[in-house]
Amino acid sequence: MSNLKKMLLNKTSCKSIWFMRQAGRYLPEFRKIRSKNKDFIKLCLDSSLSSEITLQPIKRFDVDSAIIFSDILMVPYALGQEVKFIEGKGPKLSKFNIEYFFKSNSEEEFIKRLNPIYEAITMTREKLNKNKSLISFVGAPWTLLVYMLNIKQDKNRINLEILNMKDVELNQIFNRLTKYICLHIKNQIKAGADVVQIFDSWAGLIPEKKIKNFCLIPNKNIVDFCKKNKILNICFPKGLKKKYLDFNLTVKPDGISLDPNIDPHWAKDNLRDVVIQGGLNPKLLITSEKEMFKVAAKYIKIFRDIPYVFNLGHGLLPETDPDRVNKLVEFYRKN
Numbered sequence: 001m002s003n004l005k006k007m008l009l010n011k012t013s014c015k016s017i018w019f020m021r022q023a024g025r026y027l028p029e030f031r032k033i034r035s036k037n038k039d040f041i042k043l044c045l046d047s048s049l050s051s052e053i054t055l056q057p058i059k060r061f062d063v064d065s066a067i068i069f070s071d072i073l074m075v076p077y078a079l080g081q082e083v084k085f086i087e088g089k090g091p092k093l094s095k096f097n098i099e100y101f102f103k104s105n106s107e108e109e110f111i112k113r114l115n116p117i118y119e120a121i122t123m124t125r126e127k128l129n130k131n132k133s134l135i136s137f138v139g140a141p142w143t144l145l146v147y148m149l150n151i152k153q154d155k156n157r158i159n160l161e162i163l164n165m166k167d168v169e170l171n172q173i174f175n176r177l178t179k180y181i182c183l184h185i186k187n188q189i190k191a192g193a194d195v196v197q198i199f200d201s202w203a204g205l206i207p208e209k210k211i212k213n214f215c216l217i218p219n220k221n222i223v224d225f226c227k228k229n230k231i232l233n234i235c236f237p238k239g240l241k242k243k244y245l246d247f248n249l250t251v252k253p254d255g256i257s258l259d260p261n262i263d264p265h266w267a268k269d270n271l272r273d274v275v276i277q278g279g280l281n282p283k284l285l286i287t288s289e290k291e292m293f294k295v296a297a298k299y300i301k302i303f304r305d306i307p308y309v310f311n312l313g314h315g316l317l318p319e320t321d322p323d324r325v326n327k328l329v330e331f332y333r334k335n
């Protein structure tokens with residue numbers, strides 16, 4: 001069994017390291033495949049290429065986990081919304097149509113559309129050493145909605161038009177998304193994934209008085225589903241600041257991933273009965289090496305005696321030198 005699984009199951013301390021976005025644009029071997037595969041969704045649905053990309057970082061670095069190469073937007077895609085990735089700009093979805101959303105694809109159709117991801121997971125699990133975990137993932141309902149409704153204006157702002165929708169209607173949207181997110185989790189685990197990470201990457205953009213309805217309750221519903229089905233889970237409510245505490249007490253996930261704005265001392269003192277993960281600023285890998293080791297040593301020291309998974313506070317940046325990633329892994333192994 002992998003150290004990650006041991007930790008999440010027993011809340012005991014041991015060594016474990018992986019990186020968010022460890023498979024991606026900073027790796028030349030990924031860019032090579034990507035340049036020949038212009039359609040990103042099609043690439044995510046090519047089981048052998050997806051499996052190959054998932055294993056690229058495992059071949060390079062002594063990390064304990066692989067994370068399946070896919071995207072959180074595969075769920076809106078499988079529900080029938082058109083998803084495009086515009087070079088240098090990111091994802092763009094076709095206009096959300098609420099009537100279509102409610103009568104769109106059946107569960108069978110949804111699973112059929114995502115089946116190549118499940119095949120990629122099975123293929124990857126067969127090739128991956130037993131002592132390593134294969135992490136699957138989903139986007140939380142709020143973060144998916146940010147893309148589905150196209151309401152993100154920039155990194156720190158959303159267009160608040162979502163607040164004009166009727167509560168009944170919003171609840172129905174959240175519930176339908178949750179149902180399909182859980183179905184996707186169940187099928188990824190059935191295909192061979194060991195753990196699921198739930199990304200609420202835009203939780204920090206929710207207006208304060210809506211955090212309970214838009215973030216805490218939907219994440220709790222998903223984690224409750226995982227617990228009922230004995231699925232190990234890690235939540236990433238990025239940007240919640242001190243509300244990480246409320247999140248942990250309400251949602252009670254097996255693991256919680258810190259963003260770079262969370263003070264690790266505060267996290268250690270306040271986030272209890274949970275495996276803590278991450279926190280290191282990804283920018284440290286593109287600035288001074290000395291500073292990177294200094295901050296890494298700080299995180300290792302603070303979390304030495306409690307269950308902690310070494311990781312970043314967000315994904316590796318595309319300009320990261322893979323050599324630096326290697327140095328960071330070696331530093332972690334020695335300390």
Ligand code: 1CP
Nearest residue numbers: 020021022023024025067068069070071072090199201315
């Ligand atoms: O080559 C390219 O242009 C594609 C870049 C890319 C990659 C490599 C995208 C587009 N998605 C991915 C893979 C991906 N996405 C993984 C792979 C596994 C790994 O981590 O190694 C994962 C876990 C995701 C999850 C994801 N997609 C999130 C949650 C994590 C996060 O970054 O906060 C989000 C928000 C997305 C949406 C998305 N997909 C791609 C981009 C560039 C984005 C973010 C756009 C934005 O900032 O709004």
